[in-house]
Amino acid sequence: MARALGAEIAAMLKDRGVEVIFGIPGVHNVELYRGIEDAGLTHVLARHEGGAGFMADGYARATGKPGVAFIITGPGLTNIMTPMGQAYSDSVPVLVISSCLDDIAGRRGQLHQMRDQRGAAATVCDWSEQADTAEAAYALIDRAFAEFATGRARPKHIQIPIAVLGAMAEAFPEAGELPQPGGGLGDVARAVTMLSVAKRPLFVFGGGAAHAAVAARAVLRQTGAASFTTYAGGGITDPSDPLSFGSYLGRPESEGVVASADLVVAIGTELSECDLWRDKLGHTAPMVRVDVDPVSLSDAHRANVQIKADAQAFLTALAEAVSDLAAATGWSPDEVTAARARWKVEVDVARPHIVPVCDALRGALPDDTMIYSDMTQFAYVGKEVWDMGTPGLWHHPTGFGTLGYALPAAIGGALARRRKPTVVISGDYGFQYTVQELGTAVELGLSLPILLWDNGKLKEIEDAMVESQIAPNAVVARNPDFLALAMAFGAGAEEPGTLSELQEVVVRALDAPVPTLIRMTDALTRGS
Numbered sequence: 032m033a034r035a036l037g038a039e040i041a042a043m044l045k046d047r048g049v050e051v052i053f054g055i056p057g058v059h060n061v062e063l064y065r066g067i068e069d070a071g072l073t074h075v076l077a078r079h080e081g082g083a084g085f086m087a088d089g090y091a092r093a094t095g096k097p098g099v100a101f102i103i104t105g106p107g108l109t110n111i112m113t114p115m116g117q118a119y120s121d122s123v124p125v126l127v128i129s130s131c132l133d134d135i136a137g138r139r140g141q142l143h144q145m146r147d148q149r150g151a152a153a154t155v156c157d158w159s160e161q162a163d164t165a166e167a168a169y170a171l172i173d174r175a176f177a178e179f180a181t182g183r184a185r186p187k188h189i190q191i192p193i194a195v196l197g198a199m200a201e202a203f204p205e206a207g208e209l210p211q212p213g214g215g216l217g218d219v220a221r222a223v224t225m226l227s228v229a230k231r232p233l234f235v236f237g238g239g240a241a242h243a244a245v246a247a248r249a250v251l252r253q254t255g256a257a258s259f260t261t262y263a264g265g266g267i268t269d270p271s272d273p274l275s276f277g278s279y280l281g282r283p284e285s286e287g288v289v290a291s292a293d294l295v296v297a298i299g300t301e302l303s304e305c306d307l308w309r310d311k312l313g314h315t316a317p318m319v320r321v322d323v324d325p326v327s328l329s330d331a332h333r334a335n336v337q338i339k340a341d342a343q344a345f346l347t348a349l350a351e352a353v354s355d356l357a358a359a360t361g362w363s364p365d366e367v368t369a370a371r372a373r374w375k376v377e378v379d380v381a382r383p384h385i386v387p388v389c390d391a392l393r394g395a396l397p398d399d400t401m402i403y404s405d406m407t408q409f410a411y412v413g414k415e416v417w418d419m420g421t422p423g424l425w426h427h428p429t430g431f432g433t434l435g436y437a438l439p440a441a442i443g444g445a446l447a448r449r450r451k452p453t454v455v456i457s458g459d460y461g462f463q464y465t466v467q468e469l470g471t472a473v474e475l476g477l478s479l480p481i482l483l484w485d486n487g488k489l490k491e492i493e494d495a496m497v498e499s500q501i502a503p504n505a506v507v508a509r510n511p512d513f514l515a516l517a518m519a520f521g522a523g524a525e526e527p528g529t530l531s532e533l534q535e536v537v538v539r540a541l542d543a544p545v546p547t548l549i550r551m552t553d554a555l556t557r558g559s
């Protein structure tokens with residue numbers, strides 16, 4: 032029986048493994064909602080399209096599956112462009128399906144009209160295409176899922192004219208086998224040869240290697256190599272590994288550490304400005320670069336050996352090849368321990384009062400807690416000093432660096448992890464970008480602790496102004512009563528006075544029937 036295309040799309044998404052849709056219905060995209068219930072999809076109503084996009088992002092990061100959002104024409108699309116840009120920056124598989132006007136060339140003054148909606152979306156995603164027929168829509172959806180499975184996962188946008196969404200359509204095609212990630216491993220032997228003669232080999236693991244932690248740890252044991260992780264790669268290395276420098280790659284002194292290595296192997300990382308906070312990694316030795324993205328392989332970091340491959344495939348092959356390699360090493364556990372201790376002090380001095388709070392929280396939260404953080408000084412400190420035992424558990428808006436990410440992204444993650452702990456870390460200013468999504472979190476009954484670091488200002492910007500000898504300006508805003516605001520939404524609200532009270536409050540919040548906003552200030556360290 033023929034159905035409208037919107038209903039066919041819902042059924043097709045369910046058939047392709049989608050369980051949850053994030054979005055907001057509007058007069059232009061109502062046809063996308065015709066088949067949601069019949070398809071057995073769960074729809075999460077966001078309070079803003081930006082929130083829907085971040086929820087899809089958070090869901091994708093928690094599950095490894097694409098997050099999907101339904102969006103209306105015009106302002107709905109522009110509102111979700113910020114989350115799309117963040118997903119692009121952080122390699123997150125998000126599929127945005129929007130309506131669009133049937134004719135923009137011959138008509139003016141239409142509701143939600145844009146000059147070039149498709150082109151606008153293309154600036155913040157992998158590709159943005161228009162499907163003028165049902166067949167084109169089906170092909171684009173399958174193309175998106177195939178590319179999510181095989182290459183660098185980045186957001187895609189498909190727009191469909193309103194009339195096409197409502198028109199009767201042939202049934203969607205049966206799903207084919209998704210291609211598997213691969214890549215050439217021909218240079219593994221060369222990497223093994225280089226490792227066999229290196230005395231101070233150093234591995235740098237990025238978020239692209241998060242799924243390969245077991246193999247990565249085996250390689251480190253077998254080679255006696257030291258390691259760094261980027262922020263996104265936190266948890267790939269074992270926190271108890273005496274040769275792990277952790278996520279301190281952005282410390283200025285790490286450049287000298289890298290320069291002391293006689294071989295550098297960088298896997299699944301862009302080595303971007305937001306990984307290094309300097310122009311260059313600092314290596315003078317040969318570099319082996321492994322990535323699924325050829326752009327990263329050929330960048331300014333001048334890798335001597337470039338291997339286009341999935342990190343799991345490469346590290347598995349490497350672990351097998353170096354199993355008999357003598358793990359003699361020129362690295363000393365004492366030098367690693369001393370460097371980490373110095374860097375932790377540096378972090379504490381640069382942004383006071385936060386390190387003790389991080390240590391207290393880490394001691395209270397279960398090992399499998401997933402954290403979603405915002406652009407806030409608390410997260411900047413935590414990303415360096417908080418050792419993660421497992422990869423893929425701390426998600427931060429790296430790169431694009433948008434404010435307001437943490438709460439809605441954590442809603443998507445918590446929905447996917449109903450029986451597992453999920454936590455928000457946000458700052459007082461950025462939290463207000465998406466505070467309205469508290470309504471969605473309460474509606475869903477999520478046990479979600481929201482750790483709000485309230486220093487009453489844009490402290491990071493104030494510090495930057497002072498460092499630049501600029502009189503601080505526009506960095507202080509009048510905050511609401513956050514506890515009262517949370518309760519107005521139906522959430523819980525707590526303000527612990529000591530670190531021990533904070534630990535107790537967080538543990539209770541993990542079992543609460545609704546989200547709990549937990550206001551934290553630097554008074555915590557004075558009161559403990």
